[in-house]
Amino acid sequence: MNTSWPVPAAPRxxxxxxxxxxxPTVLPVPGGYFIYATNNPAAHVPVVFSPDLENFALLGDALPHLPGWARPGFTWAPEVIAVEGGYRLYFTARLRGTRRQVIGVATSAxxxxxxxxxxxxxxxxLDLGGAIDPDVLIAPDGKRYLYWKNDGNAAHQATHLWGAPLSEDGLSLAAGPVWLLTASEPWERELVEAPQVIEEGGTFHLLYSCADFGDESYAIGHACGESPLGPFWKTSAAPLLASHGTLAGPGHSHAFRDERGQWRLAYHAWQAGAVGYPHGRRSLQLSALHLEGRLARVG
Structure with a gap:
């Protein structure tokens, strides 16, 4: 393990x-990869380290104390980026006094x-059901953009994907939100979420999840555009990644470059035959991601 990071002496x-x-979200660093995930009974934001994407160790809780506005037990979908002098963590949490999820930001060295x-x-x-699933693009010109979903399905409203430029310090929005995408295909089942925008060769690829995370319908879709805030258009009438083989309901993906500069896709999936809690687990999966012009494929 890269000992330049202050980690426990005996990580699990x-x-x-x-x-x-x-x-899952993945932060590549010199010497390995940090992986962050939705809360579990032991941690608000579990943090894992891998030197090689083959061996993994659980380090603990990246966000041991929630802010006063957040109710414990609903801390979802973290995203961590490097900024000058430290790191920013974007996370989803339940706003106290409501039944709505919102997005917060945290800082660490x-x-x-x-x-x-x-x-x-x-x-x-809140008027659109809340906000969840933050993710950040650092564009080729160095500008940062935040993406998220309005949690409309929590309030019997439509769900949409949104984006906005971030301030230089990453602690606020630099402009108002821009609508990016909504569900339009039968396999999306009227729900889109978990957006991520990445750039390759001047094309901006929007990866998103759709349908019901709790069953086999959950899948990953793909759209592309010519700028960080679109407009985006869907590139296929079928999911980029859907249930197959022993994996059921793959989704909430995060694309990143590995140490060789190759695109990889981290996502979670149930095991076929063990879908849903309390018996199932949304385990971490890693696949190759290929970007070819305006198209994408996994595997």
């Missing part, structure tokens, strides 16, 4: 394909944490 070995690591959350949420969208 982890078998990611057998343990619950939903909504280390990718391990502890991250300290800002005293107020970054994005709420």
């Amino acid at each position: 070995p982890l078998v990611p394909h057998a343990e619950d690591l939903p909504d 280390s990718p391990v944490g502890p991250f300290v959350a800002a005293p107020r949420p970054l994005i709420t969208m």
Whole structure:
């Protein structure tokens, strides 16, 4: 393990394909990869380290203390980026006094944490059901953009994907939100979420999840555009990745470049025959991601 990071002396070995690591995000660093996931009974933001994407160790909780506005037990879909002098953690949490999820931001000098959350949420969208699933693009010109979903299905409303430029310090939006995409295909089942935008060769690829995370219908879709905020158009009448073989309901993906510069896709999936809690686990999966012009394929 890269000893330049302050990690516990004896981190717990982890078998990611057998343990619950939903909504994964990957932060490549010199010497390895940090992986963050949705809360579990022991941590608000579990953080895992892997030197090679083959061996994994659970380090602990990157966000050991929630801000006063957040209710415990609903801390989802973290995203961590490097900024000058430290790191930013974007996360989803339940706003106290409501039944709505909102997005917060936290700061740390280390990718391990502890991250300290800002005293107020970054994005709420309460009139649209709340806001979840933050993700950040660092564009080729160095500008940062935040993407998320309005949690309309929590309030019997439509779900949409949104984006906005971030301030230079990453702690606020630099402009208002832009609508990017909504469900239009039968296999999306009227729900889109978990957006991520990545850039390759001047094309901006929007990866997103759709349908019901709790069953085999969950899948990953793909769209592309010519700027970080679109407009985006869907490139296929079928999912980029759907249930297959022993994997059921793959989704909430995060694309990243490995140490060789190759695109990889992290996502979670149930095991066929063990879909849904309490018996199933949304385990971490890793696949190759190929971007070919305006198209994408997995595997």
